[in-house]
Amino acid sequence: MTKALAIDVGGTKIYCAIINENGEIISEIEKYPTPKTFSEIKQTFENIIKKHEDNVDIIAFSTCGAVNNQNSGIVGSTGNIAKEYPRMNFASLTTKPVFIENDANCAAWAEYKIGASKNTSVSVMVTLGTGVGGGIIINNQILKGQNGAAGEMHFKMYSDKRRKCTCGSWDCFEIYASGTGLKITAEEMLNNKNITTYDVINGVKQNDNKYIEVFNSWQNDIINGLIGLANLFDPDCIVLSGSLAEFVNTETIEQAVNSEIVTTPTKVYKATAGNYAGMIGAALLAFEKGGI
Amino acid sequence: MTKALAIDVGGTKIYCAIINENGEIISEIEKYPTPKTFSEIKQTFENIIKKHEDNVDIIAFSTCGAVNNQNSGIVGSTGNIAKEYPRMNFASLTTKPVFIENDANCAAWAEYKIGASKNTSVSVMVTLGTGVGGGIIINNQILKGQNGAAGEMHFKMYSDKRRKCTCGSWDCFEIYASGTGLKITAEEMLNNKNITTYDVINGVKQNDNKYIEVFNSWQNDIINGLIGLANLFDPDCIVLSGSLAEFVNTETIEQAVNSEIVTTPTKVYKATAGNYAGMIGAALLAFEKGGI
Numbered sequence: 001m002t003k004a005l006a007i008d009v010g011g012t013k014i015y016c017a018i019i020n021e022n023g024e025i026i027s028e029i030e031k032y033p034t035p036k037t038f039s040e041i042k043q044t045f046e047n048i049i050k051k052h053e054d055n056v057d058i059i060a061f062s063t064c065g066a067v068n069n070q071n072s073g074i075v076g077s078t079g080n081i082a083k084e085y086p087r088m089n090f091a092s093l094t095t096k097p098v099f100i101e102n103d104a105n106c107a108a109w110a111e112y113k114i115g116a117s118k119n120t121s122v123s124v125m126v127t128l129g130t131g132v133g134g135g136i137i138i139n140n141q142i143l144k145g146q147n148g149a150a151g152e153m154h155f156k157m158y159s160d161k162r163r164k165c166t167c168g169s170w171d172c173f174e175i176y177a178s179g180t181g182l183k184i185t186a187e188e189m190l191n192n193k194n195i196t197t198y199d200v201i202n203g204v205k206q207n208d209n210k211y212i213e214v215f216n217s218w219q220n221d222i223i224n225g226l227i228g229l230a231n232l233f234d235p236d237c238i239v240l241s242g243s244l245a246e247f248v249n250t251e252t253i254e255q256a257v258n259s260e261i262v263t264t265p266t267k268v269y270k271a272t273a274g275n276y277a278g279m280i281g282a283a284l285l286a287f288e289k290g291g292i
Numbered sequence: 293m294t295k296a297l298a299i300d301v302g303g304t305k306i307y308c309a310i311i312n313e314n315g316e317i318i319s320e321i322e323k324y325p326t327p328k329t330f331s332e333i334k335q336t337f338e339n340i341i342k343k344h345e346d347n348v349d350i351i352a353f354s355t356c357g358a359v360n361n362q363n364s365g366i367v368g369s370t371g372n373i374a375k376e377y378p379r380m381n382f383a384s385l386t387t388k389p390v391f392i393e394n395d396a397n398c399a400a401w402a403e404y405k406i407g408a409s410k411n412t413s414v415s416v417m418v419t420l421g422t423g424v425g426g427g428i429i430i431n432n433q434i435l436k437g438q439n440g441a442a443g444e445m446h447f448k449m450y451s452d453k454r455r456k457c458t459c460g461s462w463d464c465f466e467i468y469a470s471g472t473g474l475k476i477t478a479e480e481m482l483n484n485k486n487i488t489t490y491d492v493i494n495g496v497k498q499n500d501n502k503y504i505e506v507f508n509s510w511q512n513d514i515i516n517g518l519i520g521l522a523n524l525f526d527p528d529c530i531v532l533s534g535s536l537a538e539f540v541n542t543e544t545i546e547q548a549v550n551s552e553i554v555t556t557p558t559k560v561y562k563a564t565a566g567n568y569a570g571m572i573g574a575a576l577l578a579f580e581k582g583g584i
Binding site for chain 2: 066075076120121122134136138139141143144145146147148149150151152153154155156157158159160167168169172176220221224225227228229231232233234235236260261262263264266
């Protein structure tokens with residue numbers, strides 16, 4: 001059976017594992033801190049690849065940053081990793097075929113192949129983590145756009161400049177629906193700068209009304225964003241993934257979204273492909289598309 | 293050369309013309325008021341078809357309302373036409389092949405085939421008329437969604453319920469970027485309920501500062517909406533069509549959009565396929581896809 005060495009590259013951690021054609025992880029999962037410099041990152045990639053390449057058919061990267069339509073390299077810059085990282089020549093790291101895709105797109109593909117959006121024609125995945133990621137699949141294709149940068153969840157929730165977004169613009173979905181957004185909502189509503197996302201989640205678990213109000217306000221922002229996505233894409237389903245997805249109420253969200261859209265009713269699911277969906281999706285895409 | 297009888301069905305007018313494979317209108321353009329009742333609309337279709345069907349190979353409808361993925365009928369309801377209209381059995385109107393597509397999608401296709409977005413891989417068309425229409429083309433396919441209803445320009449510009457949208461929800465792009473939106477913006481800014489869209493356009497032409505401020509505020513809403521669309525779709529271009537598109541400044545819009553997006557720079561163009569783009573697009577799609 002064909003096997004891939006999948007490497008997940010995030011701003012703080014690099015993971016790797018060997019994955020088979022069924023999307024099953026068939027090795028230990030290794031974890032490394034993401035080094036600060038370009039040359040150290042490259043060295044980490046080389047070490048991982050040297051260790052495993054003889055046992056696999058293709059190397060599949062799931063990476064932060066937008067990836068070009070040739071699945072060979074990074075487009076533009078990425079926020080929280082060495083600024084030269086987009087210049088990485090992935091093909092030069094090994095003699096094996098190499099395949100690269102954006103991590104949110106990889107995770108969306110894993111959901112589509114073996115997870116919550118299996119057998120759908122149009123799905124929108126929204127990752128609720130420190131930031132917000134997006135992966136949109138339309139008729140068996142990831143929505144990539146002209147240069148591979150599509151699926152960015154930076155559309156406005158307000159038009160009067162209330163919150164500066166991490167992207168430099170104002171009031172994007174990301175700065176409301178993310179963990180950072182939840183913290184800001186809590187700060188604003190409770191007038192307390194020292195509050196954390198954890199405080200809110202913990203407060204909700206303990207039935208503390210003030211935290212429940214904060215959480216519901218944050219969830220309502222998510223609903224307002226998903227209404228726009230549902231009207232634009234008329235998706236079979238919206239999949240919520242990421243560390244904060246476990247806390248939202250998908251029934252409430254689905255009902256609220258469907259009560260306000262002009263398109264046909266959609267489903268709202270939590271992701272089911274697990275924490276390593278990025279690596280799994282990268283491997284499954286690499287098997288399907290081949291490497292460079 | 294293959295020819296289509298194209299029929300454009302709007303809430304107030306029905307147009308028809310014969311169109312060849314180059315997207316050229318090769319007959320007189322006929323115009324009828326849209327009748328109030330389902331049976332009168334059906335009768336109008338039958339009369340038009342009877343008159344022209346012997347001279348064409350296919351009947352191509354460009355219609356208000358969402359059209360299913362089989363291009364055979366309407367999905368759900370449409371606002372401003374007889375409420376039974378979605379039940380129209382288009383195939384029963386003639387023995388010729390029949391093809392049906394949503395009017396905004398048809399117009400976007402005409403722009404893509406012979407107009408402003410020719411030779412692009414990803415384009416977003418936004419029609420600025422009484423309402424706002426949308427047609428999105430990705431890799432030679434219209435974005436249709438699970439049931440054909442995708443491309444609706446109902447994503448929120450605010451999340452705190454300022455303007456009720458015609459769709460029943462609040463603060464959609466449509467209720468800001470449309471002609472109706474321009475009128476409401478003028479009413480709000482000038483504190484005058486009797487002002488019309490025409491007054492604003494006319495005031496701008498006469499260099500009246502108060503109208504210029506209203507217009508710029510409205511154009512800024514358009515910019516804010518297009519930023520979200522550019523981040524979601526990473527399009528080669530955004531095409532602005534419809535009766536109000538002629539008044540906007542595409543250079544200003546393009547520059548403002550590109551200064552705030554995280555995706556790659558996009559172009560903003562005015563539509564060039566003309567007032568009958570809907571009929572032309574319907575015909576070109578019918579030639580390509582065939583009828584039922």
